[in-house]
Amino acid sequence: MELRRPARTELDAAGRLCVAAYxxxxxxxxxxxxxxxxxxxxxxxxxxxxVAADGTTLLGCVTFCPPGSPWRELARDATEGEFRMLSVHPDVRGRGVGQALAALCEARAREHGATRMVLSSLPTMAAAHRVYARLGYTRCPHRDWDPVPGVHLIAFTKELT
Structure with a gap:
């Protein structure tokens, strides 16, 4: 499995992968x-x-939100890193793809000077929560939030060492 930025020609396929995962x-x-x-x-x-890829086959996708990105939702400042929309194609779940992409985001956050990661998830995303737990994330209930009426997101955090 290779972790890399997607080619421009892969962006639509990455979008379809994300939709399938969600x-x-x-x-x-x-x-x-x-x-x-x-x-x-x-x-x-x-x-x-x-993206995580096996040759030309996309296995997973994640959005890392560096400081200044409008995609940051929970990260309060540059000391906190954040990733969103971690997606693993349903056919390859359980092979470590999500864990590898999350670890890559942690490395990117460290490169930006972050000492903590934060992220949010739907309460029903139990498989993702298990990945986060294996990586050392813990629940952070005081940062749970509702982006729109009827959608409740739960927060997780991890200290980066």
């Missing part, structure tokens, strides 16, 4: 978040998109 969490065909998840090209312009 499919069980959308509220229906008209869920506003579906288009946001699919728009990897926009995230790549405004943040850093990274």
């Amino acid at each position: 499919e069980d969490f959308f509220t229906g065909a008209e869920d506003f978040y579906r288009d946001r998840v699919a728009d990897v090209a926009l995230r790549d312009r405004e943040a850093e998109v990274w």
